[in-house]
Amino acid sequence: MWEEYIKKDNRIIRPLDGYECCLIGGYLNVTDVFPKFSVEDFKRNAQDNLSKIEIFNLTVKIMDGSSFWIKKPFKIHLEEVNWNENEEIENMLSNEYKTITPFQNVRDEEEKDVIVSFLFKICQLNNNKTKLTFSALHAVSDGRTVFYMYDLLRKIINGEQLEKMDTPLCSFNQLGNFHDLDPSIYNQPPKTWSEITELSVLPKLPKPEGYVTIHNIYDYPPISKFCKENNVTVQAMLIAMTTRATRKYNNLPKETPLWNYTPCDARPSQYATETFRNQKFFCNAGALFPCVIGQDTVLEDIKHCMQKLLESKPKLGNIAQILRSGMSVDPVTLKYTPPEKMPDFHKQAVVASSNIGRINGNNPLFNISMDCNNEFYSFATHCYHTDEKIYMATLMPINFDEKFKVYLKEEMDLIFKL
Missing domain, CATH: 3.30.559.10 (Chloramphenicol acetyltransferase-like domain)
Incomplete structure (x- = not known):
C-alpha cells in the first residue's frame, strides 16, 4: 500500500x-x-x-x-x-x-x-x-x-541500568489496540458530539501571541481526604472549577449546559488488547465529554460533575474519539479529512480540564510546546500530583483575557485550597 x-x-x-x-x-x-x-x-x-x-x-x-x-x-x-x-x-x-x-x-x-x-x-x-x-x-x-x-x-x-523494551507500533488507524468492539462505536460520530450546543465561551483574542503555562500548587493530602470523604475525584473537582469560571466569565445562568473535554486513558478498557493494556509509551488518551449544569453549592457542583463523569464512561466516547481520529487519514491517498462533528472549542459550549494523576518528582513542572498562530487557540488546565503537592498547569495564550484568569483562579482556590 x-x-x-x-x-x-x-x-x-x-x-x-x-x-x-x-x-x-x-x-x-x-x-x-x-x-x-x-x-x-x-x-x-x-x-x-x-x-x-x-x-x-x-x-x-x-x-x-x-x-x-x-x-x-x-x-x-x-x-x-x-x-x-x-x-x-x-x-x-x-x-x-x-x-x-x-x-x-x-x-x-x-x-x-x-x-x-x-x-x-x-x-x-x-x-x-x-x-x-x-x-x-x-x-x-x-x-x-x-x-x-x-x-x-x-x-x-541514579546509576541504574534499564532493561531492553520492545514498544511496537499499533496498526494504522488504532483498531489493533481493541477487540470485540461493535462497529457502531467507530463507524459514526459519538452521540455526545451531536448533543453539544453552539455557544462561544472562550474570549475572542485579536491575535494569540504564544503560550504560557501558569502553575498553581496546593497541598495534596487535604484534597485526597476530601475526595475520599465525598466519593469524588480530582477530575470532578477540575470540571466544577472550569465550568464555574466559564459561566461566571460569560454571565451564563447556572442551568446552561457545558461539556468538559476530559482526556481519558483508554488502556484500562475492557476492550483493550493485552498489548495495549500494558503499553507504556505513545499517546493512549481519548476524550470523554461529560455534560454538566451548575448547582446551588460548590459541593453539589463537584458531586454533580462526578455523577456526569461516571455516566459518560460506559458510552466509550474516549475509544470512539481515538478511532474516529485514527480513521481520518485515508490509507491509500493519505489525505486527512477532519472527523465529522468533532467538537469545536471556539464555536461550541466546550471547556477543557485534565487530570494526569499521581506522578513522581521533587518539584516537577509540566507544560506543552506548540504553535499559537491563529485564532483557534488552546486553553486548558492539566493537573497532576505527588504525595505532597497537587499542581494545576494552565495553558493559555500570553494575551489571554485577564478577567477570565481571575475567575479561574478564584474557583481554583475555592475548590482546591482546602
Missing part, C-alpha cells in the same frame, strides 16, 4: 494515521531538579540505556506532505543551558505569566525532513542542583506516558 514510499526510504514502517498525525506539532515537557550530576555522565548513560528501548529508535519523517514512522537509531539531542537567575525554579514559577513557552519544531541536523522526537536540556543551578527538562513529541507520549519516560531518566541519573 505504501510501497512507493518504502522504495524511497526502506526505514519506513507505516504512515501516521489521523490520531497520530495531529500530534506531531507539539512537545510535552517535564522539568525537575536533582542533586548535582555530571552532564557528560548523563549524556553517555542516557545514550546507552535509552537506545535499548524501541520507541527511542523510532521517529517521524515528512515526505510529500505526509508523515511516516521510520526506524532511526537513537542519538541523544542534548542542550546545555547557561545559568542565569531566571533558570532557578522559584524564579521560573514567579515569571510564568510573562514567559512564552518556545514553539519547538526540531529537525535532525543531517535530515531536515526528520523530526527529533526527544529533547533534553540541562542547566547547572545554584546550591549544587541540576535542572533537567525532557521533551517528548506528542505523537509518542501523552501526559501520563511522558512522566513515565521521565521516571526512566530518574533511574539513569
